[in-house]
């Protein structure tokens with residue numbers, strides 16, 4: 001047995017963590033035999049659950065045939081097949097696909113594709129990517145630029161140019177008299193104001209998560225938001241990039257998060273659920289109108305050694321088959337409602353949990369010291385870290401973050417694999433109840449018994 005006793009590995013998170021031993025379905029086990037229920041699907045990526053036989057066998061078969069062939073030299077069948085499969089599931093016309101190895105890489109590729117499209121179409125002054133605060137688009141230098149998270153971006157700012165940001169539509173925090181739909185328009189109109197402020201000719205694209213993920217814990221914009229955003233982008237000739245890294249491949253009860261509305265992005269970014277954690281994989285999809293000029297210019301000036309990796313793409317093909325075979329998108333929609341109802345019941349017991357929201361199995365909530373005033377716990381309390389740890393001790397994995405940018409708060413997400421059953425949701429909720437009981441004791445928060 002090998003542990004990192006020498007501390008050779010370095011990480012974002014605090015070590016030590018237990019060494020994982022095995023996993024199956026919605027569970028993982030560590031080396032000591034302790035079992036964890038995966039209420040965060042890893043990094044909200046293991047959509048089809050752990051240990052799926054069909055995917056493992058498909059990857060093995062591909063490895064036996066060919067594990068690697070460079071895309072400069074060869075096409076490979078899994079990449080071609082996955083591109084076909086994706087095109088048939090994405091909004092009509094989004095049928096030009098480009099594969100990479102992860103979410104940040106896919107965001108980088110989307111930004112570079114947009115920029116090259118602008119140059120290829122004689123719009124070389126366009127380069128700014130407007131993002132939102134808070135938001136998360138990845139951790140590489142380019143993906144950080146439109147990411148709204150000061151803590152992650154500040155250190156790198158001399159190298160990674162911060163892009164213009166508009167507030168994310170955090171409607172749950174608003175206290176004004178406007179209806180939800182009016183507030184949706186209000187937040188969308190901030191995009192137009194920002195474009196005009198920056199100078200429309202300098203703006204290349206607007207990037208957003210259709211339903212917020214890591215930074216905003218399942219933030220769902222009002223319906224009015226999407227058509228207005230599309231209208232504004234069209235009026236100023238700006239590309240709309242949907243970062244569906246977390247929301248894609250069924251997570252929210254539709255294939256894409258954006259499919260809950262009829263809005264149409266210019267570029268879709270996918271990763272996480274696409275391979276469900278079985279192999280590193282990401283993708284961008286765009287229409288011929290975007291890709292055509294770039295190809296005509298001599299080709300996309302981009303490429304990674306592992307782009308279109310045959311084993312990763314074989315995993316992707318098998319994952320999509322399993323999503324269909326097991327009816328996981330419908331299950332996400334149904335179980336998501338069960339989960340939200342259960343969380344609502346928990347919040348009656350623990351009134352410091354509020355603003356429960358989300359779609360499908362991307363479900364989130366806020367934690368407030370004073371829910372009436374929406375007053376957060378103090379930042380120094382690092383309550384999000386404590387919540388994760390208290391759950392982990394009890395064998396439950398959840399996702400929790402301190403929201404930065406605008407009014408602060410701690411939030412958490414419960415995002416189990418899309419195979420989750422009612423009984424497993426019951427187990428998650430029971431353990432979460434125990435966790436919140438301990439959390440309330442530690443932070444001196446009221447509980448209704």
Ligand code: PMP
Nearest residue numbers: 102103104136137138213245246
């Ligand atoms: N975009 C979004 C919306 C994400 O949620 C993430 C990952 N949390 C990324 C990009 C970056 O993906 P990766 O961690 O695979 O680089």
